[in-house]
Amino acid sequence: MEFRKLIESRHSVREFKPEQVDETKLKRILEAANSAPSAGNLQAYEILVVKDEGKRKALSEACMGQEFIAQAPLALLFFANPERSARKYGERGKTLYCILDAAIAASYAQLAIADEGLSTVWVGALNDEEIKKITNAPAHLVPVGLLPVGKADEKPESHARRELFDLVKHEQF
Ligand SMILES: Cc1cc2nc3c(=O)[nH]c(=O)nc-3n(C[C@H](O)[C@H](O)[C@H](O)COP(=O)(O)O)c2cc1C
Known part of the structure; x- marks a missing residue:
C-alpha cells in the first residue's frame, strides 16, 4: 500500500474474526519488525508468537481482561532485552534503548499488519509478572507491548490528533 494511505487507514x-493468520503474511510482518532501526543495530528485543488458545486466554487476563486478545487468532509479544543493550550502552541501554528498540520494532509490525489487510491494536496494559509466567520468559526480559492480530470484525473509528501548532514548537519552547 502507498505509505500515506497506509498510515491514514491504520x-x-x-473485534476480531476467528480466521487464522496466513503464515506468509505472518512472515512478512515479522520481517518488517526485523527491519526496524535499533540502537547500535543491537536489536535489543525479543518477539514471541502466540497462537495457542489457552495461552491467548491467559494473556488476555494478564492484560486487565481485555477479551479481544483471546478473540484474535494470534498475538505478538514484544519484550525488551536490557542485557543485550547494556553490554554496549550501559545504563542508557538498559533503561531506555532496549525499550525503544522493542517499541520501534512493534510499530513496524503494526504498519506491516495493516499493509497485509489485517488489524491490530497496541496493548500496553500488561501485568509484567503474569505475562512472564505465562510465556516462560527469561527473568531479565521486560514485556513492552502485545499486538493481537487478525481480520477486523468491526469498522474502526479514526481518532482525532492534536493540532500540529499545539504539538510542534519551532526553535525553542
Ligand atoms: C503505549 C500504548 C499502550 C496502549 N495500550 C492499550 C491497551 O492496553 N488497550 C487498548 O485497547 N488500547 C491500547 N492502546 C491503543 C491506543 O488506545 C490507540 O492507539 C489510540 O487510542 C489511538 O487510536 P488509533 O490507534 O486507532 O489511531 C495503546 C497504545 C499505545 C501506543
Missing part, C-alpha cells in the same frame, strides 16, 4: 481494532 486504526486500532478490538
